[in-house]
Amino acid sequence: MELTTMKTRIATSSSTSLRGLKLAALALGSSLVLAGCAGNPPTEQFAVTQSAVNSAVSSGGTEFAAVEMKAAQDKLKQAEIAMHDKKYDDAKMLAEQAEWDARVAERKAQAAKAEKAVKDAHEGVQDVRDEGMRSAQ
Incomplete structure (x- = not known):
């Protein structure tokens, strides 16, 4: 009976140390993977960002969306x-x-340009109406 108890104690302690070793290996591997990602x-x-900033400047972002452009550039x-x-x-x-x-x-710049185009079109239509009314009288 004593022999059986001794085997159980040895088996328990070796499985505990094996589990600890596995956890340590897992922790080490995870930290290496995370460190590898942080290092790129x-x-x-x-x-992509530089392209987006250039596109915004080209579309008139500095004129029509100055606050957003400044934030992007900053x-x-x-x-x-x-x-x-290296952060x-x-x-x-x-x-x-x-x-x-x-x-x-x-x-925002595209929307502002579209809004201006609509406003100009409405003014053009109104000018044509006014001209039509003058020639009708």
């Missing part, structure tokens, strides 16, 4: 600084925010 510069996001500069400091997670987050600010500026 977000160059693709920077390219965040892009902050992202570049974070990238230089890649911060750089990616700021670049994403800059991209969306630029997209908002572009849409």
Whole structure:
């Protein structure tokens, strides 16, 4: 009977240490994976963001959505600084925010231009009506 108890104790302690070893290996592996992700510069996001900012500028964002354009450009500069400091997670987050600010500026500029075109068209129609009324009299 004593022999059986001894085997049980040995088996329990070895499975406990094996479980601890597995957990340690899992923790180490997870931290290496996370460290690997944090170490990659977000160059693709920077390219997308720069393209969005350029597109917003081309569509008149600086004129029709100055606040959003300034926010996009400021965040892009902050992202570049974070990238230089190798703070890649911060750089990616700021670049994403800059991209969306630029997209908002572009849409706002497009909406403002469309609104102006509609207003000009209404004025043109009114001018034609006025001219028609004058010639009818």
